[in-house]
Amino acid sequence: xxxxxVILGGGTGGTLAANRLRRHYKAGEASIVVxxxxxxxxxxxxxxxxxxxxxxVDDIVRPRERQLRDGVEFVQSEIDHVDVEAHQVHLTRGxxxxxDVLVVATGARLxxxxxxxxxxxxxxxxxxxxxxxxGAGALAGALAAFDHGRLVVNVVDMPIKCxxxxxxxxxxxxxxxxxxxxxxxxxxxxATPLDGAxxxxxxxxQLGGMLEERGIELVTEFNTGEVDGADGRLVGxxxxxxxFDLAVVIPxxxxxxxxxxxxxxxxxxxxxxxxERTLQSKVAPDIFVIGDAANIPASKAGSVTxxxxxxxxxxxxxxxxxxxxxxxxxxxxxxxxxxxxxxALLIDFNYENEPMPGHYPAKVGLPLLKxxxxxxxxxxxxxxxxxxxxxxxxxxxGLGSVMPTAGKQIAPTTTAPKEG
Amino acid sequence: MTxxxxxxxxxxxxxxxxxxxxxxxxxxxxPELARxxxxxxxxxxxxxxxxxxxxxxxxxxxxxxxxxxxxxxxxSVKELYELFPKGPAKIAARIAGIPKPRGCI
Numbered sequence: 001x002x003x004x005x006v007i008l009g010g011g012t013g014g015t016l017a018a019n020r021l022r023r024h025y026k027a028g029e030a031s032i033v034v035x036x037x038x039x040x041x042x043x044x045x046x047x048x049x050x051x052x053x054x055x056x057v058d059d060i061v062r063p064r065e066r067q068l069r070d071g072v073e074f075v076q077s078e079i080d081h082v083d084v085e086a087h088q089v090h091l092t093r094g095x096x097x098x099x100d101v102l103v104v105a106t107g108a109r110l111x112x113x114x115x116x117x118x119x120x121x122x123x124x125x126x127x128x129x130x131x132x133x134x135g136a137g138a139l140a141g142a143l144a145a146f147d148h149g150r151l152v153v154n155v156v157d158m159p160i161k162c163x164x165x166x167x168x169x170x171x172x173x174x175x176x177x178x179x180x181x182x183x184x185x186x187x188x189x190x191a192t193p194l195d196g197a198x199x200x201x202x203x204x205x206q207l208g209g210m211l212e213e214r215g216i217e218l219v220t221e222f223n224t225g226e227v228d229g230a231d232g233r234l235v236g237x238x239x240x241x242x243x244f245d246l247a248v249v250i251p252x253x254x255x256x257x258x259x260x261x262x263x264x265x266x267x268x269x270x271x272x273x274x275x276e277r278t279l280q281s282k283v284a285p286d287i288f289v290i291g292d293a294a295n296i297p298a299s300k301a302g303s304v305t306x307x308x309x310x311x312x313x314x315x316x317x318x319x320x321x322x323x324x325x326x327x328x329x330x331x332x333x334x335x336x337x338x339x340x341x342x343x344a345l346l347i348d349f350n351y352e353n354e355p356m357p358g359h360y361p362a363k364v365g366l367p368l369l370k371x372x373x374x375x376x377x378x379x380x381x382x383x384x385x386x387x388x389x390x391x392x393x394x395x396x397x398g399l400g401s402v403m404p405t406a407g408k409q410i411a412p413t414t415t416a417p418k419e420g
Numbered sequence: 421m422t423x424x425x426x427x428x429x430x431x432x433x434x435x436x437x438x439x440x441x442x443x444x445x446x447x448x449x450x451p452e453l454a455r456x457x458x459x460x461x462x463x464x465x466x467x468x469x470x471x472x473x474x475x476x477x478x479x480x481x482x483x484x485x486x487x488x489x490x491x492x493x494x495x496s497v498k499e500l501y502e503l504f505p506k507g508p509a510k511i512a513a514r515i516a517g518i519p520k521p522r523g524c525i
Contacts, residue, residue, distance in 0.1 A: 157485070157487050238506070268488055269491070
């Protein structure tokens with residue numbers, strides 16, 4: 001019998017899952033279909049560089065279908081809904097796909113319309129986001145013309161994709177305006193709902209210190225209730241106000257819209273309830289979730305999705321052959337944080353261990369929680385690794401699924417892994 | 421971690437004032453915990469949120485964030501801030517005797 005595997009979403013998670021599964025199963029053993037509403041695969045980490053003229057939107061977008069191996073069918077259609085009971089996906093264009101296993105990989109969706117005023121007056125004129133290709137491109141023009149005043153970066157609420165990106169934007173802005181000789185006429189402000197610069201204590205202190213060194217003002221526990229583009233101010237639910245001349249807002253995120261239209265599939269934010277170790281959904285045993293679409297307590301980031309790949313594919317295969325699943329995913333995340341001046345910082349963490357200083361992946365390796373040129377080169381190199389190794393679903397040397405502890409200044413909580 | 425006496429019983433709380441063992445909490449403790457957060461009288465609306473926080477915690481393993489509260493508790497985000505001006509999720513979690521909601525990673 002041919003197993004029918006349907007993968008919703010042709011982004012990072014859907015593509016690498018499809019390619020790994022295709023390599024595992026011979027043609028007659030499984031059919032693999034990937035569904036996406038468009039054929040534009042965006043290298044999302046590249047969006048950060050577009051506003052500063054360091055990258056072009058055209059350079060970070062490629063066709064989705066071309067990233068898929070031979071033998072993976074690509075269907076371009078919006079998804080209307082999933083019928084969990086009937087094991088079927090209903091496409092907007094009319095057809096119905098039956099599945100033996102469904103992989104939800106439809107990521108997170110920006111919902112700027114949920115915040116009062118955000119898409120009103122001033123949107124794309126003095127209020128921007130760099131989380132979309134269109135927004136990042138438009139912001140490049142606004143930044144080029146900005147030479148004095150108050151630039152506020154605001155995260156409306158968590159969860160967001162790549163929680164370090166707003167900080168990177170500020171570090172790069174500090175560098176960009178310094179190079180242009182106008183930094184002393186510009187105030188940089190970070191307004192965040194968190195109680196510090198980042199979610200994890202040690203990294204938060206380090207990153208908070210880096211904001212301070214650069215003269216970037218930090219406004220914490222700020223919950224944006226309204227964006228007033230006409231008057232140039234953010235208004236918090238607690239009635240605090242943050243004035244701005246130019247605002248860069250990271251809008252609220254939710255899961256894909258079809259999740260909300262599929263009875264029983266998602267939570268209140270349209271993310272799919274998922275077991276954080278096996279990546280099987282809590283909705284139905286034949287539904288698995290990879291990447292930002294899951295509600296697990298891991299960062300919504302490409303590295304997490306990559307690290308999930310091995311567990312996800314292993315468990316889909318186990319499920320189809322009636323074997324018990326493995327609780328293999330440890331919450332591993334790994335993020336380069338651009339800090340400007342051709343340098344970057346690297347953090348590496350999982351469910352149990354917060355980012356710590358040391359080296360990655362072992363004692364000889366990239367410095368952790370410390371600015372270095374090597375990390376910046378790593379970040380640049382990663383774009384090529386993404387298209388040529390990560391999406392094809394290859395195991396990357398030094399980027400194993402389980403978080404390494406060998407080079408870190410911690411007492412490992414578990415038995416030390418083999419490497420190093 | 422510190423041990424305090426609330427409404428006549430010993431409770432363990434972490435350095436941020438969150439209960440480390442939610443089963444130590446009783447309804448009698450809520451008014452005293454609320455006063456410590458600057459809330460003099462608990463209304464029915466406060467209680468709706470407190471009970472909702474606890475049921476979500478025991479159901480899902482973590483208390484809800486403000487945004488989840490606004491979408492699922494029946495109390496809007498604006499009202500939540502009127503009830504708990506210093507930050508609904510955090511303050512309500514302290515009064516409800518549950519750990520800090522871990523919505524944000």
